[in-house]
Amino acid sequence: MLQVISLLVENKPGALMRITGVLTARGYNIESLTVARTLDPALSHMTIVVDVDPSLRSLVIKQMIKLINVLQASDLTESRAVAREMVLVRVKAPVDRRTAILKEAEIFGARVIDSSVEGFALEATGDPEKLDEFIDVMRSYGELDATRSGLVAISLEGKKPRLSPPVPTGSGVEKLEQKTGVPNG
Amino acid sequence: MMSTSSLVSGARMLLECLVREGAECIFGYPGGVTLPLYDAMYDHPMRHVLVRHEENACFAAQGYAIATGRVGVCCATSGPGATNLVTGLVNGLMDSTPIVAITGQVASKLIGSDAFQEADTFGITRSCTKHNYLVKNLADLPQIIHEAFYIAGSGRPGPVLVDIAKDVFSGQSRYAPVSAIHLPGYKVPSDGHTGQIRRAAQMIWEARRPIVYAGGGIISAGASAELRRLVEFVDIPAVCTLMGLGGLPSEHPNFISMPGMHGSYAANMGLTQTDLIIALGVRFDDRVTGRLSAFAPHAKVIHVDIDPSEIGKNRIPELPIVGDVRRVLEKLNQILAETAPAISTQNAAARRSWWHQIREWQEQYPLKPVISEAEIKPQHVVSEIDRLSGGKAIVTSDVGQHQMWSAQFIRFNEPRLWINSGGLGSMGFGLPAAIGAQFARPDKLVFAVVGDGGFQMSIPELATLVNYGLPVKVVILNNGYLGMVRQWQELFYNNRTCAVELEGFPDVQKLAAAYGFTGRTVEKPHELAPALQEAVDDPGPYLLNVRVSPCENVFPMVPAGSGISEMVVGPPQPVLVPK
Ligand SMILES: Cc1ncc(C[n+]2csc(CCOP(=O)(O)OP(=O)(O)O)c2C)c(N)n1
Ligand SMILES: [Mg+2]
Numbered sequence: 001m002l003q004v005i006s007l008l009v010e011n012k013p014g015a016l017m018r019i020t021g022v023l024t025a026r027g028y029n030i031e032s033l034t035v036a037r038t039l040d041p042a043l044s045h046m047t048i049v050v051d052v053d054p055s056l057r058s059l060v061i062k063q064m065i066k067l068i069n070v071l072q073a074s075d076l077t078e079s080r081a082v083a084r085e086m087v088l089v090r091v092k093a094p095v096d097r098r099t100a101i102l103k104e105a106e107i108f109g110a111r112v113i114d115s116s117v118e119g120f121a122l123e124a125t126g127d128p129e130k131l132d133e134f135i136d137v138m139r140s141y142g143e144l145d146a147t148r149s150g151l152v153a154i155s156l157e158g159k160k161p162r163l164s165p166p167v168p169t170g171s172g173v174e175k176l177e178q179k180t181g182v183p184n185g
Numbered sequence: 186m187m188s189t190s191s192l193v194s195g196a197r198m199l200l201e202c203l204v205r206e207g208a209e210c211i212f213g214y215p216g217g218v219t220l221p222l223y224d225a226m227y228d229h230p231m232r233h234v235l236v237r238h239e240e241n242a243c244f245a246a247q248g249y250a251i252a253t254g255r256v257g258v259c260c261a262t263s264g265p266g267a268t269n270l271v272t273g274l275v276n277g278l279m280d281s282t283p284i285v286a287i288t289g290q291v292a293s294k295l296i297g298s299d300a301f302q303e304a305d306t307f308g309i310t311r312s313c314t315k316h317n318y319l320v321k322n323l324a325d326l327p328q329i330i331h332e333a334f335y336i337a338g339s340g341r342p343g344p345v346l347v348d349i350a351k352d353v354f355s356g357q358s359r360y361a362p363v364s365a366i367h368l369p370g371y372k373v374p375s376d377g378h379t380g381q382i383r384r385a386a387q388m389i390w391e392a393r394r395p396i397v398y399a400g401g402g403i404i405s406a407g408a409s410a411e412l413r414r415l416v417e418f419v420d421i422p423a424v425c426t427l428m429g430l431g432g433l434p435s436e437h438p439n440f441i442s443m444p445g446m447h448g449s450y451a452a453n454m455g456l457t458q459t460d461l462i463i464a465l466g467v468r469f470d471d472r473v474t475g476r477l478s479a480f481a482p483h484a485k486v487i488h489v490d491i492d493p494s495e496i497g498k499n500r501i502p503e504l505p506i507v508g509d510v511r512r513v514l515e516k517l518n519q520i521l522a523e524t525a526p527a528i529s530t531q532n533a534a535a536r537r538s539w540w541h542q543i544r545e546w547q548e549q550y551p552l553k554p555v556i557s558e559a560e561i562k563p564q565h566v567v568s569e570i571d572r573l574s575g576g577k578a579i580v581t582s583d584v585g586q587h588q589m590w591s592a593q594f595i596r597f598n599e600p601r602l603w604i605n606s607g608g609l610g611s612m613g614f615g616l617p618a619a620i621g622a623q624f625a626r627p628d629k630l631v632f633a634v635v636g637d638g639g640f641q642m643s644i645p646e647l648a649t650l651v652n653y654g655l656p657v658k659v660v661i662l663n664n665g666y667l668g669m670v671r672q673w674q675e676l677f678y679n680n681r682t683c684a685v686e687l688e689g690f691p692d693v694q695k696l697a698a699a700y701g702f703t704g705r706t707v708e709k710p711h712e713l714a715p716a717l718q719e720a721v722d723d724p725g726p727y728l729l730n731v732r733v734s735p736c737e738n739v740f741p742m743v744p745a746g747s748g749i750s751e752m753v754v755g756p757p758q759p760v761l762v763p764k
Contacts, residue, residue, distance in 0.1 A: 010370060013319065014307060021312055062494035068316045068336060071370040163369035169331040169362075170205055 216262020243273020402466015
């Protein structure tokens with residue numbers, strides 16, 4: 001079953017690789033992945049759609065939270081959230097079909113972002129099923145090229161990430177001594 | 186100490202950071218891009234131990250880390266040096282061993298250009314480490330080194346690799362010691378949830394057939410004393426996993442040995458029939474649980490672990506407690522003490538018969554070494570080592586049958602004495618780990634128990650023993666076979682042994698002599714004890730090659746995929762003719 005994972009991560013090299021690593025280590029195929037900076041440029045927001053065995057869903061989330069660069073990971077599959085995807089479509093539009101295509105685009109709330117003698121470039125946003133339909137309809141008008149953005153989702157439950165405070169350097173050394181009783185030489 | 190106003194090299198800064206983290210020595214092997222680092226070591230008090238292969242640097246750092254509880258440090262050059270660390274890193278990841286691995290990388294401008302000895306170390310080791318870094322700017326170096334130590338040693342420990350570009354080592358800058366590190370996304374659980382711990386106490390009092398299942402987490406958390414208090418106060422039987430041996434003294438009356446594939450009958454039956462498992466710092470590994478659906482079918486489970494992703498991974502517990510197992514046990518013991526008088530007698534009769542049952546299992550199928558007068562049995566060797574150790578020596582082991590016999594028959598009355606490769610089972614671990622352990626604990630008698638197969642994987646490290654005068658006693662349980670593989674071929678592949686005969690083993694006396702120390706081969710049972718005594722009395726390293734009976738197999742054995750109560754307790758028929 002498709003799982004929607006939402007992540008707040010530090011914008012650091014390798015962060016993406018670590019996160020996808022949790023999934024690829026299990027041989028999961030990622031359906032879509034979006035990542036972009038948040039309001040705080042040091043952080044990124046990521047939305048991943050991936051086919052995960054339902055019994056392993058919470059484990060996958062826990063394994064992501066465990067990553068040092070991940071500040072928050074939530075499973076939005078069944079929680080209160082909104083999700084949208086965008087698609088860019090280039091459709092061939094000979095003179096006799098132009099009005100029909102534009103009408104159809106309007107029904108889906110799509111916008112024309114480029115128009116030429118050959119055809120249109122259209123932009124539509126919506127939930128993935130709606131975009132599927134949009135693409136199907138446009139395809140009925142002829143040759144078509146489409147690029148989807150992948151899903152972006154946001155939880156409606158506004159949970160603040162729990163962040164760890166700074167620690168003094170060398171604090172591990174003391175703790176380990178306490179644990180082992182072996183003095184540090 | 187260096188002054189903070191003058192310019193220093195990145196290499197020098199790295200060494201200062203290591204000193205500030207309490208590192209005593211680096212196990213390493215130099216190369217082109219780490220030249221500036223070794224140049225800085227030239228006149229720096231940091232000790233460098235030159236091993237003979239980078240994998241062994243990583244294993245030695247782990248031997249050091251396990252023996253002390255401190256973060257071990259290893260170092261390798263770029264490309265082949267770094268790729269040689271990979272097995273060691275995964276080993277540390279599987280066994281939660283705190284190490285920091287420093288690797289050199291080609292100059293930052295060359296990264297990505299297929300430069301000489303370039304490898305994508307950062308990418309390669311991503312899945313082999315708890316965390317890893319690539320340092321391209323000198324300004325980031327001190328911060329990252331301190332972060333690496335903190336991550337390696339805290340929470341669930343593990344390896345952290347720092348890949349450092351050559352120009353970062355050689356670059357010059359002012360050094361301002363870092364006073365704090367901030368990893369907002371790195372959570373280190375500490376105290377467990379008090380309400381959950383209270384419920385745990387209640388479940389413990391209510392249980393009729395409770396058992397403690399303790400693992401490596403007890404050792405890394407330093408929770409042995411609290412574990413002991415728990416099992417004594419409530420009088421619960423306890424099994425310790427391969428990684429947890431020594432967590433409870435082997436001689437403790439409540440210790441019921443190791444569970445799992447080669448665990449004792451009593452330990453496995455105990456886990457099968459218990460009604461409450463108190464799982465402490467364990468991960469319900471398949472080598473312990475056997476077929477999961479048959480594991481502890483009647484039991485409720487309390488699972489205490491510092492790593493939330495371990496809880497519910499293999500067995501869903503009735504009561505999860507995320508926390509440092511020492512802190513949780515402190516609180517649990519306190520609550521148990523407060524609640525004891527009211528309900529402790531509730532199940533007294535049931536508890537008595539549970540103990541009675543466990544003692545019966547122990548008597549029925551005791552873990553008793555086989556000893557023969559005609560040939561040296563491998564179990565005989567490990568029990569002689571046990572006798573000399575008296576539960577106090579450090580014993581490292583390689584991987585195979587000899588490892589299982591060591592775990593079965595050698596007592597460990599303290600934590601951090603038993604050092605082996607559990608999760609990854611990497612052959613070649615025993616000797617380099619002993620090197621690390623002997624550096625860590627020069628006061629300790631250190632045995633490296635190895636097989637004739639694994640020994641040959643780390644044979645170059647004999648030079649390191651001599652080089653540093655390390656009095657490690659290497660005992661080879663020489664059965665002429667890749668014994669553990671032969672055992673599986675014999676039992677599960679219709680005795681079609683293939684590629685397991687180890688012909689061409691060297692003459693050990695000559696081998697040791699070539700390195701400049703004492704080696705000896707024994708093959709008669711009566712020679713064994715004196716030879717081992719001679720090894721222990723020798724002030725230097727000692728190589729003792731014991732020709733053991735070639736066909737001995739490890740029992741009990743739970744065949745892979747079976748429930749752990751379905752043990753084969755002894756050899757079926759003799760199937761192999763001794764060579
Ligand atoms: C690096 C590595 N390669 C292969 C194996 C598979 N393996 C597990 S035990 C074993 C045999 C070990 O033989 P030996 O060292 O002689 O020990 P014995 O079992 O005979 O005591 C092998 C090949 C392994 N664990 N590690
Ligand atoms: Mg062997």
